[in-house]
Amino acid sequence: MLRLEKITIAQGDFLLKADFRVTPGRKTAVIGPSGAGKSTLLGAIGGFLPLAGGKLWYRDAEITEAKPGQRPIAMLFQDNNLFPHLSIARNIGLGIRPDLKLSPEDHARVAKALERVGLHGMGDRKPGELSGGQQSRAALARVLVQDRPVILLDEPFAALGPALRHEMLDLVHDLSDEANATLLMVTHDPQDVRRIADDVIFVEGGRAAAPQPAAALLENPPPALQAYLG
Amino acid sequence: MVAGGFVVAAVLLAFLGIGLRAEVGRGIGPAEWAAIRFTVLQAALSAILSVACAIPLARALARRRFFGRGFLITLLGAPFILPVIVAVLGLLTVFGRSGWVNALLQVAGLPTLSIYGLHGVVLAHVFFNLPLATRLLLQGWQSIPAERFRLAAQLNLPPKMVRRTLETPLLLQVVPGAAALVFVICLTSFAVALTLGGGPRATTIELAIYQAFRFDFDLARAALLSFIQLVLAGGAALVALWIIPNFSLSAGLDREMRRWDAQPGLQSMMDAGVIFLGSAFLLVPLGAIVLAGVPGLALMPLSVWKTAGNSLGVAVLSVAVLLSIALPMAGWISTRRAGGAEAIGLIGLSASPLMIGTGWFILINPVTDPVPLALLVTALINALMALPFALRILVPPTREVLTTYDRLSRSLGLQGWSAWRWLVLPRLRAQIGFTAGLTGALSVGDLGVIALFADPDRATLPLQMYRLMGAYRTEAAAGAALLLLAMALALFWICDKGGRWRAEA
């Protein structure tokens, strides 16, 4: 279980506060107006931004100071999710061992992950040789082999068309179910929320609210959310 | 940081060595002050002109694709790696009193030109350094992701806007560093400045150092002058590096590089003209060297080939030493906000090799015989000389790689050796190849400290060439010079090509 204990994130004049728990195994959408701090929140959870105050827990372990790679977290960003000079298989392999000293079992896992995301036999290609959708699949395959209990998605599919994005979201949905992972994803689109999210974290006015059941919230939004949804 | 410390230590230890033996001698007189003034003047002019000429040449080369372009670019690098005496004779064959240019002018009934004077010094320095400046700028141009040019093409930006949005920011980043580098190289110029400058008017600090060391054996004055040289170079470096804006270009997806802003018509003709003029300026003197060398090849004694082998060994060793210093340093500098740390790299270049060699000789001598170490010390000094080029080439892309893939590598826990192995080294392959080629080529052509304490059986090719010249065997020496040129170019080409193999960027 991920717990944000009275955390404050400071970036220049900008302050964001949060104090809540995320129920394990649930898929949570992070929504809010542009610039409200959705990405900042995920960045802080992922370990890329230092906390100005408060603590971050996973289960019984405090991870406030842990390095990004040592957190129980796999994360995808808006861009640069793959190293363009490495083959897809190696990109995925990095999720198993950062030194790429892969055992035969590891290679098998990479192949399996490739197959799972529908990129069977494309392991030798470089990212530049794949389409946008395929690149997203490759990144997801790496998340799969990383096998972390928490997955953070900072709009990695923003550049894809609606159909392709929905396809990816469905894939994410299935993958996190299979892995029984906790998912936090930033999105702009209420449709995305309906499609995949159990809960919603609404970020606005320097505060990230505690997760609330998505369906209820969307049906009966508080005024601020109402204004955002339009 | 360790590597940076190493460079400083290598130079400071050399000074310490000299300090141990220096006695108070004659200080600095009006002649030395005149030398300092002239040195700064010619170096500044050479730096400005080299970079000014490099901008249109690099731009034209960056946006045009034509048959033999890669080969031409490699060939254009040749003047930079030529031994001084060879280059001077080559230049004189073309621009000298009885050179080709004057012969043409005479045929045309025009008054002849004299190359000797400040303009000759600057011309020679531009000849040496235009290739370097062009390569550095070209490298910069090619670091603009293809996606940017695609965007510019999509927006249908006219060339003027491409310049403003893509090229000017890039130039602001690359030009000061390149100019500082050329300035520092020209600070230590000596034989070229004297010969092309037409006599003692063109006395540089390095000549005064040489005189103090070789002729007067006044180590204190030599050290003092070296120190002045170091301060001038360091000052130039700091000024240049401080004004470099520190921003990073976002990464592209390694797509094939195409330039949509290259237009036919006037622009194309101007590019062709620039490439033609630049190539002619750099390649005609090279042609003179080749012409002079071909008949000499057959006259070369067998020993020349053996010394070529020694030089190759020194080159490989120099590259190894260089990379083991430059890569960690580039990594360290890239993680710092200010660019000032790169100035450390210039220390090695601006310290006179004669001084470093002498200093190390003094330090090693009480411990063991320095002669067997001559080649090693030579390699070390070659690496120090090449370090600033290496850093200039390696730091910007390292910084870019580290910024762009910072979050991804941190989220994967990619660090230490793994980060080098799987991220930095492969991303920087082209630049590492370029650096290695440059260092190897420079080392092949460098006479180095070997002249101070050579083992007679382990002479290098340049040394052997000087020996041939000293023994009236001018033709054989020209052959050796050609061999040297070919070797340096081949080394450069192999490393550079190896770095860019299967990667257009």
Add this chain to the structure above:
Amino acid sequence: MRRTLLATSLLLATQAGADTPVLTVYAGDYFTSEWGPGPKIEAGFEETCGCDLQFATGDLLPRLLLEGQRTKADVVIGLTSDVTAKARATGLFAPHGQDNSELTLPIEWTDDTFLPFNYGHTAFIYNETTMDAPPASFDALLAMPDDVKLVIQDPRTSISGLALVLWVEAVYGEKASEVWQKLAPKILTVTKDWSASYGMFTDGEVDMVLSYTTSPAYHMFAEEDFTKKAAIFPEGHYFMVETVGKIAKTEEPELADAFMAYVLSQDFQQMIPTANWSLPSALPKDQWPDGWDELALPEKVLFYSEEEAAALQAQAIETWRSALSQ
């Protein structure tokens, strides 16, 4: 890393054989190339000495000064007259032990520390096919039109360049500054060393080059080219000599003495002209190799003793520099 390298080099250094005595001879850099005199000297001396002669090359004086008492040299060959004063001051050298009266130099030699083994004179060399009226005297050289171009070497970096300014001092004394002003427009440029100057001359960039009276010999005997001539001036030519000296603390004093004697031997002296393209120091002219007596040599020879040269040098260079800097 450095520690292991040092260790390796120590190992390498001790691998040399210990049976035959070794005579270590420091020599100028050009000396040991296969076309220099070194290999012939080595072969000639080893025939009789029952030893191993090993050359170490490099910048002689700086190296000796740097090494001081730790020098491994037994004998030093190639010290020119401009550096003998500094070399003497190191206190490293012992008397050469040979009889100076055997010398056949054009000047009297009284130094008992440094023994000459070859000599020559400064001279301007021209190509008779391209120069119709070469100057017949130094005065005539000064009076030549300014479009006759010379290349000289820098006295601050080159021994022959230094010899030139002393030459001008010796011929013109007080008037040296005027002489340089007259020469200045004819001096196309100044090079760091002799090689670059001579290269410019053979490439046809200049009409005359400052070199040695023996330079035409190379073209005559090695290339059968008889067009390169030294302009001989009745005012006299500056004498240039190379010497050999024995290190006092040598561990092989007998071998070193034997070497000094070998330097004056007929074998050595007859080999020197074509091996070093210079004149032998102890060989009557009638015993010179074939054709060498045809070489144009000056009647009058000018030379400053060590002390005189040391006293004059700085002033002479400054006169040169200020006249040519205008």
